[in-house]
Structure formats: C-alpha cells, structure tokens
Amino acid sequence: MTRLISLLLNLAFVFKSSHAACADDWPTCRNGFANIACEVGGTCEGKGDCEIMEHDVEFRRFALEEHNKWRNYLALGKETRGGNGEAADMRALSYDVKLEFTARCNLVFCKMEHDKCHATSKFKSAGQNLYSQTGGSAAGTHKSVSLWYEECNDTTAEQIDHFKRSTHVHIGHFTQLVWSKVTHVGCSRSTTGKSWYVACNYGPSGNWKDDPVYKRGPACSACPHGTKCNAKYPGLCGEIDESDLKAIPLHGHRLGTSFLASLFLPALLAFLLM
Template identity: 30%
Template sequence: MTDEIRQIFVDKHNDIRSIVARGLAKDKDGGNAPKAANMLKVSYDCEVEENMMEWLRQCKWAHSSYKGRNGWGQNLYMVDARNLNKTRMAEQSVEAWFSELANHGVPHDNKLTWKVFEHGVGHYSQLVWHNSNKIGCGVMWCEKMTFVGCEYNPTGNYLGALIYEIGEPCTKCNCKGCTCNKEEGLCVVP
C-alpha cells in the first residue's frame, strides 16, 4: 500500500460520510437519507491495514472470521480481472459500497435490522456507521481477481442499532475533546 492509496481510501470515506451527514445522499426512493448528528470523521490506522492485508494476501473471496479481524468490521470488493489500477480500485470499491443506499435504501428510522441487512446494505451501513472512525484498507492482485477490502475499528453493523443518530450534523458528537468540522458535518476526534 502506498500513502497515496491510503489517502484515497480516507478521502472517499470522509466525502461519503460528509454527504450522508449533511443529508445530501440519495436513497432508493428518490429522497435523501436523513442527516447524521453523530458521524465521526475517519482516520487511517496502519495496524488495521496490516490485518486487512493479511487476509487479502490469501486471495479468498470471503470475509475473514470475526476473531481473525479482531472484532473489527469489514467490507470487501472484487473484480474478475487481474492487475487493475490500485488507485482506481480504491475509489471504485468505496463508491460501490455507497451505491447500496441508492440501490436498496434504508428505512426512515435508520435502524439496521436483519430484514434491512438482508436487502444488501451491509457495506453501506458499515461505511457510514457513526463511530467506526479508524480504517485500514488494501488492494491485492490475485491470480483471478483484484481484491479490495477495508476494516473498521470499532466495528459497526449491530443489528437493532441505529446506523447513526438522526439530527443536525455535529449536534451529538459525544466523544471526549471532539470538535465539529461544520463544512463537512463531521465530528473530529482529537
């Protein structure tokens, strides 16, 4: 992984989290997903990356075990082509995860239930899970595919929980020493 690709993953995550937090993300019904009161800005974590890369190096198109990823969340993406541009794959993977909102939607109460999860929004919900603020990602060239993944610390996708709290951006950051980036609508952890 290069610093350029790491930064692309962080920027894409934060761009999308900002769009969602400010209520500008289109859902499948043609409206917008609700604004987020407690969306944290993500930062990069090389320890999380190393764990993700360890899994990607195995070139198995499946999620690693919950224990194997230290209880962290995980999003995967794959294209049946080898040696694709890693920078473009970083962008494309995050965009694909975000597209689940427009393709499948989430309920107006923003609660992740099993029924909602089964409709194919698990990548989206992990991408914008309010307190998943440390990411580590990777792109691996495998024999039959280009394999991409990100892990999230702390994990998200708790069934029965809110993906994020609905409200005006940054009004419920609830983290010690947090500040608000008003332009992005994201809570910034010190």
C-alpha cells in the same frame, strides 16, 4: 518411541507458545475464533499466484478521503435515497495500520471471503468490507468505496434507525461504511494479475442488530464529548489523525500456525518413515 514422544511434545509446546505470543498482539475475538493474523502467520504475504499490493501513502490517503467524503456527504443531508437523512453524530475517520494489516492478512489467498476475526489491540471488535473485480487494472480498485456506498439505494428508514440485515439485497457494506461510531479504517489490496481484491477493516465494528446506523439530526449537533465539527468535513465530528498514513506498513513478527506446520510436519513425516 521416546524420540517420537519428545518430538510431539516439543511441537505441541511451540504451537501453544506461538498462539499465546501472537494473541498478545492480535487478540482472539469474543466469538472464540483466533485472529486472522495468527491463523495466516508470519508477514501475511500472498500465497501461490496471489500478490499483496504494497501500501503506499497515495492509496492510503485515497481510501481515507473516500470514506470521509461519503460520510460527510450523508451527514450533511445530501443523500436522500434509501430513507437516509442528516446525521448528527457521524465521526471523522482516521487511518490505522493495524487494521490495514489484518485486512492484508485476509487477502493472502485472493479470495472474496470474510474472515471470522480481525480484531486489534485497540479494537476488540472490528468490521470488514470486501471488494473484488475480474479484469481491468489496479485503478479499478479505486471504485470499491463508492460501490459500497451505492448500496444506500436499497436501505430503508427503518433499517437506518434499527439496523437489520436484508434477506434479499446487500446493504451491509454501506451501513458499515457510514456507521457513525466508527473512528478508524485500514485497507489493503491484492491481485492475481487477472483479478483484484480490496479489504477494509473498521474500528470499532458497526452493523450491530437493532442499533441505529447513525443518529438523525442536524450535522454535528450530537458530536461525542470532546469533539467538534471537522474543519475539512463540516458534517463530521472530531479531528483526523494522519500519522499512520506515512507509517511503515506492518509485516508481522510472530510465527503463525501454518508456518510452524511447514517447519515441523516434514520432520515428523521423515521420522515416521525411518
């Protein structure tokens, strides 16, 4: 009995220490939920027949440019569908490998399910868009951002000025994509060989109820202090930091709950069967 109590106490201590250590890198969200990076744990590798597609510079750059292309298109007033118009304060997006890593952790099971917490040390609140397709090839994942953008067909001017989720159509992917105050994005992909998945996380989060998706007005006329019109994307405010585009992908370094359980629970079971 003494040995059993000792084993259980050691297990509880390791679990607690691991969660505390993980939270130093991947904070718990304001809603009280643990970070997806801590829940999945380890290096966030694919589970079962789900394989994480490694992040190459080409896909990172494509994802970043797709986001900025559509944000710029809207900000310049070229989008007239769904009550949209020019955006005065639309930020240019930079790439972020920590947002990429939490997106990776979402995809380890190849399921189209939002996780409850994907914050980073820089972004205590982060947004998330998901995409999946059945059949085809990896090339199909390149359609994800443009398909999110197409939800602009279903927005209204009132929703743009005072965001509220629609009860009958999806608009949240579009509004997160063009939420003016977002400054960074990170994306990841996974596949089962038959289905393909994309997750993009955004910092800071958008889609806040009753807030405007963007401020209406001539492009770049209300850029945040210290920023100006971007040279490549004249409708966007601020410079683009490309340093993370070539950064080594994060693979985690904390032991997650599921990994620790795989180590200790068999030992506990063996003890009980003695």
